[in-house]
Ligand code: MF3
């Protein structure tokens with residue numbers, strides 16, 4: 001059953017997740033004013049392959065790069081550009097790795113130099129909301145419990161939870177069962193979480209309205225009010241001992 005992974009299969013996903021985390025660490029160290037998203041994308045592609053993985057976003061439904069790099073008002077799915085980063089930008093890196101047939105997917109938001117107080121707050125709240133969601137990812141809870149935890153935390157700060165894009169199951173496919181893991185919801189609602197499920201929890205949080213639009217490139221999702229957005233994502237396994245983060249180096 002695609003939904004439930006064995007310990008051996010989860011170990012393979014952990015190896016892909018290790019590559020995601022290592023790549024994120026090395027690429028993020030290069031973020032600075034003057035560097036371009038295209039340079040960061042090329043570096044990520046190189047590191048992933050050196051580690052024996054393949055960038056899973058490249059070619060996914062025709063997507064043209066190894067990473068999604070979303071700057072400022074771009075929520076997700078930004079195609080890496082040649083526009084130099086500027087002091088004060090907020091940049092989200094999002095990418096997946098497949099190795100030995102098993103996937104992992106992660107995202108993190110970074111500051112370029114000094115950023116505004118509201119940008120820093122948005123990043124802090126979005127990151128913490130991810131961990132609020134992860135804490136609910138245990139057997140017996142439901143998908144609604146995860147979304148509710150994220151939404152409650154984020155909205156208490158007045159920020160907007162994107163509705164049009166959601167987290168997802170992951171395994172031998174980048175997007176696997178359960179197909180929809182919303183970052184909003186009601187406690188006790190939705191599918192029950194079971195030992196061996198692997199999911200991506202990925203709050204996409206906007207400074208202002210939760211509403212988004214897609215640009216004419218067919219990919220870039222932007223905030224409807226052009227305010228900032230942040231995105232953090234981990235691939236996690238649901239085990240009898242609770243959630244295990246697979247996109248980590250330890
Ligand atoms: N970022 C999406 C996710 O986390 C996947 C993007 S697919 C791509 O599920 F084609 F845009 F890369």
Ligand code: CO
Pocket residue numbers: 105106167168200202233
């Ligand atoms: Co994802």
